[in-house]
Amino acid sequence: MGKKSKKALEKYRKKRDFRKTPEPQGKTSKNGGGPVFVIQKHLAQNLHYDFRLEVGGVLKSWAIPKGPSTDPGEKRLAVPTEDHPLDYAYFEGVIPEGHYGAGTVIVWDRGPYENITEQDGQEVSIEKAIEKGHVSVWLKGQKIKGGYALIRTGSGDDIRWLFIKMKDGEADARRNPVSTEPESVLTGKTIEEVGKEGTAE
Ligand code: MN
Numbered sequence: 753m754g755k756k757s758k759k760a761l762e763k764y765r766k767k768r769d770f771r772k773t774p775e776p777q778g779k780t781s782k783n784g785g786g787p788v789f790v791i792q793k794h795l796a797q798n799l800h801y802d803f804r805l806e807v808g809g810v811l812k813s814w815a816i817p818k819g820p821s822t823d824p825g826e827k828r829l830a831v832p833t834e835d836h837p838l839d840y841a842y843f844e845g846v847i848p849e850g851h852y853g854a855g856t857v858i859v860w861d862r863g864p865y866e867n868i869t870e871q872d873g874q875e876v877s878i879e880k881a882i883e884k885g886h887v888s889v890w891l892k893g894q895k896i897k898g899g900y901a902l903i904r905t906g907s908g909d910d911i912r913w914l915f916i917k918m919k920d921g922e923a924d925a926r927r928n929p930v931s932t933e934p935e936s937v938l939t940g941k942t943i944e945e946v947g948k949e950g951t952a953e
Contacts, residue, residue, distance in 0.1 A: 760810045763834040767852040774845045775853075778810075778837020787878075789865040789891055790841040791820060793934070795943050796855035801930070803915065804836055805865065805889065807878050811836040816915055819860075819930035820896050824923045830902060830913040844938055846950025856947035858936040861929075863893035885913070894937050895929040898922025 761778050770777050787806040794802055794815075801819035804811035814830035821828055841862060847853045869881035869888045881887040885904025891897055899918030906912050917923050934942055 760808075760835045761837055764836055767834070769851065773847050773851050775843055775847060776837055776839040778839060786864050786866075788841055788862060789889070789893070790859060791861040791893070791896065792843070793819075793858050793860040793936075793943050794853065794855060795857075795947065796847075796853055801860060802833070802857075803830060804841065805878070806838060806841070807882065809838065811838060811840055812882060814902070814913060814915065820900070820915060820917075822896070822917055822923060822927040822929065823925040824917045824919045825925060826917070828915045830915040832913060842938070844936060844946060846947060856943050856950060858941065858943045858946050859938045860934075861893040861895045861937055863891065865892065866890040868899065888918070895933050 765777065768775060789806065790802075790804045790811070792802040792804070794800055798817065801816045802813055803816050803820070804813045806812075813833045813836050815833050816828050816830045818828050842859070844858050846856050866889065867876075867878040867881065867887075868890050869876040869878065869886065871886075876884070878887070878889075882902075887902040888899060889902070890899055898920045899922070901914075901916045901918055903914045903916065904911060905914060936942075936946065939946070
């Protein structure tokens with residue numbers, strides 16, 4: 753793994769004891785195809801959805817308390833969290849009690865994505881887009897598809913990011929996949945099922 757992503761994962765590693773948690777340490781900074789996104793359902797102290805985008809050998813991450821919406825009229829709060837290793841995109845399991853993020857994680861959706869951020873008709877790199885707080889991506893998941901914007905608003909203590917469906921052919925205000933399609937796209941299991949198996953071991 754490159755020096756840059758090693759450094760980027762320092763925060764991630766510091767928070768975790770890899771003798772105790774089944775989460776990946778992060779051994780790879782490359783995958784076979786193009787960049788991927790993942791949305792993990794995480795039943796910790798509070799249920800939330802972790803949205804992660806592959807950028808520069810790591811997964812840039814935001815916690816979305818209510819999960820993604822397919823309705824362009826719904827703005828979802830997205831709280832930035834530490835960069836995660838690429839292999840986290842495959843992680844599903846139980847983080848033991850007393851450890852950071854304790855609870856159950858499933859891969860709720862995953863797929864390739866394209867950076868479609870533009871400014872004044874010019875393409876903007878995903879790194880630059882995140883730095884500027886104005887990101888547009890095209891997601892090709894099984895549940896979540898089409899354009900999404902990640903926008904940083906406010907200033908100082910009031911900085912917040914919003915995750916918003918763009919108005920395109922994949923927008924659908926009637927869908928609510930967070931409640932109607934709760935299962936893992938990896939195993940078809942619910943978070944409750946994965947949680948039960950994990951604690952029975
Ligand atoms: Mn989380």
